[in-house]
Amino acid sequence: MKVLQSYIEDRWVDGAGAGATIADAATGAAVARASSVGLDLGAALRHARTVGGPALRAMTFAQRGALLDRMAKVLHAGREELIDISRQGGTTRGDGKFDIDGAAGTLAWYAVLGTRLGDRTYLLDGEPEKILRSARFVGQHLFVPRQGVAVHINAFNFPAWGMAEKAAVALLAGVPVLSKPATATAPLAEAIVRRWVASAELPAGVFSLLVGSAGDLLDHLGPQDLVAFTGSGETARAIRSHPQVLALGVPVNIEADSLNASILGPDVEAGSDTFQMFVSDVARDMTQKTGQKCTAVRRVFVPHARLPEVVDAIVDRLAAVTVGDPEAKSTTMGPASSAAQQRSVVAGVAALEAGGARVVWRGDAPNGGSFVAPVLLQHDGGIDAGPVHDHEVFGPVATLLPWPGDAAEVVASVARGGGGLVASLYSDDPAWAGEVVLGLAPWHGRIHWGSRKVFDQSPGPGTVLPNLTHGGPGKAGGGEELGGERGLRWYWQRCAVQGDRGLLERVLGVPVAKT
Ligand code: NAP
Secondary structure, eight states, X not given: OEEOOEEETTEEEOOSSSOEEEEOTTTOOEEEXXXXXXXXXXXXHHHIIIIIHHHHHHSOHHHHHHHHHHHHHHHHHTHHHHHHXXXXXXXXXHHHHHHHHHHHHHHXXXXXXXXHHTTOSSEEEEEEEEETTEEEEEEEEEEXXXXXXXXXXXXXXXXXXXXXXXXXXXXXXTOOEEEEOOGGGHHHHHHHHHHHHHHSOOOTTSEEEOOSOOXXXXXXXXXXXXXXXXXOHHHHHHHHTOHHHHHXXXXXXXXXXXXXXXXXXXXXXXXXXXXXXXXXXXXXXXXXXXXXXXXXXXXXXXXGGGHHHHHHHHHHHHHTOOBSOTTSTTOSBOOOSSHXXXXXXXHHHHHHHHTTOEEEEEOOOOSSTTOOOOEEEEOOOGGGOTHHHHOOOOSSXXXXXXXXXXXXXXXXXXXXXXXXXXXEEEOXXXXXXXXXXXXXXXXXXXXXXXXXXXXXXXXXXXXXXXXXXXXXXXXXXXXXXXXXXXXXXXXXXXXXXXXXXXXXXHHHOOOOOOO
């Protein structure tokens, strides 16, 4: 059985003992082990801080961008092998490509941003601010990289993309990374880091990988370190309240649960382009990556009058999905990523049913492994649909919520989910849609508006893009990642330097005073 290794202090190392067993999601067979027992995680962070940090901060944005470009190219070069490895976690070829190409694409996008930011090592933030009456004594805001380590703790569902998107932003910002993948799908993350170490010319100390449990990692955080976490709300609470995080004020960025909503506008006729866009986005989001996407649609708001056509159209799409062995060409949806995840999906559907939802359609799934069937439910309780608004079933499961068509009412029902990553609406009526967009915006990091003229031009709500913000308030964790240059700011300290403008011009490159 394969024994995964961690890459810390620029060496591949084994944890002690048997560690956690990692299974193939389709067969349940044990395929790998991972342990972090006995690793000196304090030394790992110190090495990244003292070796990787100075190396990265000495590099210009363009040089950091070149590093990201090499990392992206390594993923491209190893793509076929990496897709094969990703099957361990239950991904079909299509889902594996989505993860690996998403990782490479995000690295490449930030590489280009690095080129654009050019030969600087830090950035000015805005113009000099006049203080009191003097034109000479001014204040200038700077963005400088923090001098710690970006500790990235990732969820199981995107072992490639999740790791790469966080790394791209931190490395371009000038902060070294220690990445901890979820154990259930760590084989792909380890395989990627092996390729980066071998072929991406990583400067010493800039990237570390920790496989197995997080152990005492957080006990060793320092005052300049940061933690970016993707995973469940429950683990997020444990990290946020960790004594070292609280004592040192370590910034924590959380991407957690989200009950993403999709809303069909009352103006949309069945069979129209906007209607088809809505149906295909919902069906894709329910089944892509077996519904294990943080951005997947969980609640589907449909005007009463359109319900029969919507049910028919979504069920038609779902019925065309073939659940099975991710290796088989005919398979369009693989198993859940682990037996624990399969149990959680089954329990989640039962909880929705116990809360008043009824199954409208349930697909088939093979026995054995971690397979789960797609399930479409309906709940007629609107804003009072209890667990439908509270409980995220992290699998191929969504619930229809019929509603009367009133904008304020649907906004209130969506907001009942407590804050989400993305909401989507489908409408060609600007008055109705405008009210919904502005009503939903305070509750979401991103809104996807589908309409007739863009029906065939969208990657759908579930695709996270490097240039748009990813994150959401409330239940979604309150975090924010990506968003182009905006994402870099989280890794920087903003500092206002006040002094003689002439000196600031010479030392910091503050713009020359206009005469
Ligand atoms: P999880 O159980 O919370 O685990 C997430 C990560 O945290 C894993 O790497 C896990 O390591 C680690 N971890 C667990 N306990 C920890 C602790 N006490 N200290 C430090 N790290 C700890 O979540 P998951 O099951 O992997 O992911 C599913 C959840 O993630 C879903 O609820 C989904 O909503 C959410 N998610 C959100 C987003 C987003 O962008 N908002 C994206 C994907 C998933 P081990 O695997 O070794 O236990």
